[in-house]
Amino acid sequence: MGARSVGRKVGTVVPQPLADVERAKLVRWTTGIPEFDFVIGGGVVPGSMALIGGEPGIGKSTLLLQAAARLRAAGRHVLYASGEESPEQLRLRADRLVEDAGPVLVLGETRLEAILEAARASKAELLVLDSIQTVYTDSLESAPGSVGQVRECAAHLMRYAKESGTAVFVVGHVTKGGTIAGPKTLEHIVDTVLYFEGESSLDYRLLRATKNRFGSVDELGVFSMTERGLSAVPNPSAVFLAARSEGTSGSAVTALMEGTRPVLVEVQALAAPSGYGTPQRVATGLDPRRLAVLLAVLERRGGTSFAQLDVFVQVTAGVKLREPGADLAVAAALLSSLSNKPTPADALFLGEIGLGGEVRPIGGFERRLIEASRLGFRRAFASPRQGSDVQGLRHVPLAHVDDLVRAIAA
Numbered sequence: 001m002g003a004r005s006v007g008r009k010v011g012t013v014v015p016q017p018l019a020d021v022e023r024a025k026l027v028r029w030t031t032g033i034p035e036f037d038f039v040i041g042g043g044v045v046p047g048s049m050a051l052i053g054g055e056p057g058i059g060k061s062t063l064l065l066q067a068a069a070r071l072r073a074a075g076r077h078v079l080y081a082s083g084e085e086s087p088e089q090l091r092l093r094a095d096r097l098v099e100d101a102g103p104v105l106v107l108g109e110t111r112l113e114a115i116l117e118a119a120r121a122s123k124a125e126l127l128v129l130d131s132i133q134t135v136y137t138d139s140l141e142s143a144p145g146s147v148g149q150v151r152e153c154a155a156h157l158m159r160y161a162k163e164s165g166t167a168v169f170v171v172g173h174v175t176k177g178g179t180i181a182g183p184k185t186l187e188h189i190v191d192t193v194l195y196f197e198g199e200s201s202l203d204y205r206l207l208r209a210t211k212n213r214f215g216s217v218d219e220l221g222v223f224s225m226t227e228r229g230l231s232a233v234p235n236p237s238a239v240f241l242a243a244r245s246e247g248t249s250g251s252a253v254t255a256l257m258e259g260t261r262p263v264l265v266e267v268q269a270l271a272a273p274s275g276y277g278t279p280q281r282v283a284t285g286l287d288p289r290r291l292a293v294l295l296a297v298l299e300r301r302g303g304t305s306f307a308q309l310d311v312f313v314q315v316t317a318g319v320k321l322r323e324p325g326a327d328l329a330v331a332a333a334l335l336s337s338l339s340n341k342p343t344p345a346d347a348l349f350l351g352e353i354g355l356g357g358e359v360r361p362i363g364g365f366e367r368r369l370i371e372a373s374r375l376g377f378r379r380a381f382a383s384p385r386q387g388s389d390v391q392g393l394r395h396v397p398l399a400h401v402d403d404l405v406r407a408i409a410a
Contacts, residue, residue: 041215
């Protein structure tokens with residue numbers, strides 16, 4: 001019989017009522033980077049493990065090096081282990097940052113056992129590993145980045161975090177589809193999953209939590225990429241609308257709920273005569289299939305025609321529309337471009353559009369209106385079943401896309 005034979009005696013674990021379990025006090029270390037702390041729930045939790053993914057060059061390593069420098073300045077022992085860059089390359093990166101990362105301990109190593117030994121020897125309270133796809137463990141013979149290596153290394157790191165109380169941050173590569181490379185088990189193992197998004201050609205970066213055992217998910221943090229590193233943007237709505245041109249057709253503003261934070265963004269649309277046999281449908285920041293549905297509803301239920309027109313829709317600042325509450329803004333921008341009449345400059349469009357053309361209510365309505373009112377908006381077009389007005393902002397009911405067509409044409 002093997003070591004797991006039925007007759008073997010093992011230690012007995014006695015279950016207990018949940019009410020008898022002692023409440024543990026949740027401790028957090030603030031990094032001093034407000035947007036980063038906000039997204040992860042208020043600060044770094046000792047003994048936790050977080051995974052951050054994003055496109056190459058988006059700024060993942062820069063963000064973590066800045067956070068490491070801030071925590072080291074606050075008196076925490078920090079080890080930054082990199083399999084992507086040598087210590088000399090890390091020094092060049094650190095020299096460009098506004099933070100002083102000089103006291104942060106760095107290690108150029110890919111063998112997991114050596115990294116954990118260095119973390120123990122340095123009594124690291126925060127361990128940053130860049131990246132999980134470059135490390136390997138001696139217990140497996142497969143190459144770094146393989147499914148087995150990634151899964152086994154992640155399990156070792158999580159066990160080390162829980163046993164030692166060290167907070168572990170791991171960088172992960174992403175696939176062409178935008179998901180973190182490796183087995184899905186990797187995201188199940190860790191406590192927090194963060195995605196760093198944005199176009200490399202734009203100055204703004206978006207940090208989003210898709211899993212967080214110590215805070216809310218879908219929170220959004222906004223950063224500006226500068227020559228001295230990443231700078232937190234405390235008022236994203238004002239930044240996203242700063243370049244908005246009032247009086248131009250094909251533009252509409254909506255408010256998205258990113259976790260607990262309402263964020264105002266501009267949706268732009270352009271409908272122009274097609275120069276090809278088949279009209280183009282191009283969507284940036286919006287699911288192309290959702291655009292196709294909205295165009296079909298506007299044609300069938302709203303009495304409009306886009307059949308012979310090229311249609312282009314984009315969301316400014318690299319933001320992605322992930323909720324149906326932005327449907328009304330997309331439709332308003334399309335109708336505005338079609339009629340060549342601008343939407344009201346002080347108007348907000350909030351609502352989901354059903355296949356029957358009905359405008360449906362959305363959640364977080366009051367919070368969205370409060371944010372819009374703070375930025376000077378005075379009207380909100382939304383479902384009549386939605387909540388009432390807020391101070392300084394009037395609710396304009398729209399029950400059907402027909403009402404939207406008339407409102408834009410007026």
